[in-house]
Structure formats: structure tokens, C-alpha cells
Amino acid sequence: MSEAGMTHVGMMKLRRYRAGELAGDEARQVLAHTEGCSDCLGKLHGLEAEQAGFEAAVGFDRFAAGVERAARPRPSQVARRWMAPVMAAAAAVLVAVVGSRLLQPDPNGGKGFNAVKGGPEIALKIAGPDGASQRDAPESAAALLSPGERVRIGYRAVQHRFVTVISVDQQGEVTPLYPERGESLPATNASAMVFLPDSLEFTGSGAERVIVILSDDRLQVSAAVEAARKSYQAAGGDLSGMAPLQLPGEQFSRTVQKP
Numbered sequence: 001m002s003e004a005g006m007t008h009v010g011m012m013k014l015r016r017y018r019a020g021e022l023a024g025d026e027a028r029q030v031l032a033h034t035e036g037c038s039d040c041l042g043k044l045h046g047l048e049a050e051q052a053g054f055e056a057a058v059g060f061d062r063f064a065a066g067v068e069r070a071a072r073p074r075p076s077q078v079a080r081r082w083m084a085p086v087m088a089a090a091a092a093v094l095v096a097v098v099g100s101r102l103l104q105p106d107p108n109g110g111k112g113f114n115a116v117k118g119g120p121e122i123a124l125k126i127a128g129p130d131g132a133s134q135r136d137a138p139e140s141a142a143a144l145l146s147p148g149e150r151v152r153i154g155y156r157a158v159q160h161r162f163v164t165v166i167s168v169d170q171q172g173e174v175t176p177l178y179p180e181r182g183e184s185l186p187a188t189n190a191s192a193m194v195f196l197p198d199s200l201e202f203t204g205s206g207a208e209r210v211i212v213i214l215s216d217d218r219l220q221v222s223a224a225v226e227a228a229r230k231s232y233q234a235a236g237g238d239l240s241g242m243a244p245l246q247l248p249g250e251q252f253s254r255t256v257q258k259p
Contacts, residue, residue, distance in 0.1 A: 009033055009040045018047050023182040031186050048188070122212045122252040123154040123193060142207055142257040150199040151256065153178070153212065157187035157194075160214035160249065164224050165196065170206045170239055174228045176221045177210070183218040202258050209239045210256070215249030223247065 009017075009030055016022050017030045034041045124137035128149050137143035137151070145151075155163055162184035165177040178196050179185055188194055202208055213224060227245035235241035244251050 008037065009043075011043065014040065014044055014047060017186070018044060018188060023179060027183075027186060044188075120158045120160060120214050120250050120252075121156045121193075122254070123195075124210065124254045124256070125152045125154065125195070126150070126256075137254040137256060139254065142255040144257045145202060145259055147259050148201070150201050151210075152195050152199045153210065154193045154195040155187070155212055155214060155252075156192060157190040157214050159190065160216055161187050161190075162215045162218050162249075163187045163196075164213040164215070164219050164221065165210065166213075166221075166224050166228055167208050167210045168228050168232055168239060168242070169204075169208045170237070172229065172232045172237060174225045174232070176225055179221060181221055183220060184213075184215060187214065202256055205258050207239050208256050208258060209242065209253055211245065211251060211253045213245070213247060213249050213251050215247070217248065219247060219249070 013022070013030060017027060022030060034044055124143065125134055126137055126143060126145065126149055127134035128146070135143075153165055157163060163178065163186075164184040167175050167177055169175075177200070185196075211228065213219065224245065224247060227247050228242075231242045231245050232239070234243060239255060242253075
């Protein structure tokens with residue numbers, strides 16, 4: 001079928017897709033359609049530009065004043081909280097800019113994320129509740145968190161098409177973060193650093209390791225969780241001694257030390 005005869009993807013669905021809210025067959029259908037439809041692909045790129053413009057125009061303080069946020073416990077009841085808007089209808093734009101001051105431009109032009117220049121990379125941005133005094137979690141040491149500090153996870157996928165994020169705490173509890181179940185999220189805007197929706201607050205105490213998997217094919221979240229458990233057990237419960245998970249794709253990790 002020519003593009004002129006296609007049934008295009010609606011803007012709300014494109015927003016939900018970009019925010020990672022679609023899963024399974026629905027997400028795959030949108031991905032397949034945008035790969036073959038220049039019109040819908042252009043709209044998707046337009047949403048990325050819209051988000052960038054929104055973040056530049058609306059500061060954190062002004063945004064926070066107009067949007068109520070709530071913390072909800074993780075399903076496993078381990079000590080993690082998501083800081084997210086409760087107005088679900090706002091979808092991609094509002095979700096993506098919560099804590100926009102937590103995503104200030106990197107003074108090094110995106111080259112300061114502890115990765116090979118030009119290759120896939122990740123970043124963990126850390127800031128307090130007001131988004132001020134932000135910093136990057138280091139690659140080679142645990143980032144010490146203060147009470148109330150939040151984390152945003154960013155990635156630059158380059159050639160990879162999917163992203164999966166899990167965490168492992170020092171008791172061996174594995175928690176899927178992005179997504180919480182199902183299959184990997186589609187990676188977006190492969191040539192630039194993209195930050196996943198919402199910010200995370202890691203409550204409780206002790207160390208927690210965040211693992212980001214960039215892959216060419218979708219992964220089952222349950223397989224990533226099981227691979228992390230096996231790596232933790234093989235390391236004798238030592239987070240710093242965990243070997244790469246037995247999964248396809250490139251893996252990156254950062255460790256935080258909770259207060």
C-alpha cells in the first residue's frame with residue numbers, strides 16, 4: 001500500500017508510544033508503521049522537538065507549580081519510589097518534563113557521560129527535590145545519595161533499537177524499572193541522549209546497581225530479571241563483582257549508595 005493509502009497512527013498513540021506506554025503487539029505495530037511511513041515518522045520526530053522546546057521554555061519551578069505529582073510504591077514493595085504526574089492525560093509531554101531542571105544541558109556537549117565518544121552510552125542524573133545542584137553518577141564508584149534526591153536515567157542508543165532497565169540491590173532483590181513487565185521499550189532518537197520518563201527516588205539504605213541494556217532485538221523483562229539474579233548469585237552477593245548479564249546487546253551500569 002502506498003503512503004497515500006495508509007491509515008496513519010494518531011497523535012495520541014504516537015505520544016504514548018514515545019513515552020513508553022505501549023507494549024507488545026501495539027508497540028510493534030507502531031514501530032513497524034513509522035519505519036515505513038515518512039509522515040508518521042516526521043510526526044514522531046516533531047514530538048521530540050516539541051519536548052525539547054517545552055523543556056527550554058518552561059522552567060522546573062513554573063512547571064511544578066501547575067502539575068501535581070505523587071509517589072507510588074513499587075509493586076514488590078522494596079524501597080523505591082517513582083516521582084510522576086498524576087494527570088495521565090498529559091501523556092508524553094508532561095511525563096517527559098517532570099523535573100526538567102534535572103536535565104540541564106551537559107557543558108561538555110553530551111561528551112561527559114563516561115562512554116566511548118560517539119558510541120552507545122548512558123547517564124544517571126542526580127538532583128534534589130527542586131532539581132538544583134545536579135550531578136552525574138560516576139561510572140567507577142557508587143554515587144552517594146542524600147535523602148530526597150532523585151535520579152533520571154538517560155541513554156544514547158546509536159545503532160540499538162531497544163532499551164531495558166533493571167536494578168539489583170545488595171540483598172539481591174531485582175526490580176524491573178523500564179518497563180515493569182513485558183518486553184523492552186523501543187529506543188528513540190538514537191543519535192542523542194534520551195531520558196526515560198519520570199524520576200526515581202531510591203529509598204531505604206544500602207547499595208543498588210542500575211543496569212541498562214541496549215539491544216537490537218526485544219528482550220523479555222522476565223529474562224533480564226532472571227539473568228540479573230544469576231549474575232548476583234554467581235558474584236556471591238557482591239554487586240561490584242557482578243558479571244555482565246547473559247543477554248544479547250550492550251550493557252551499562254551505575255551504582256547508587258542510598259542514605
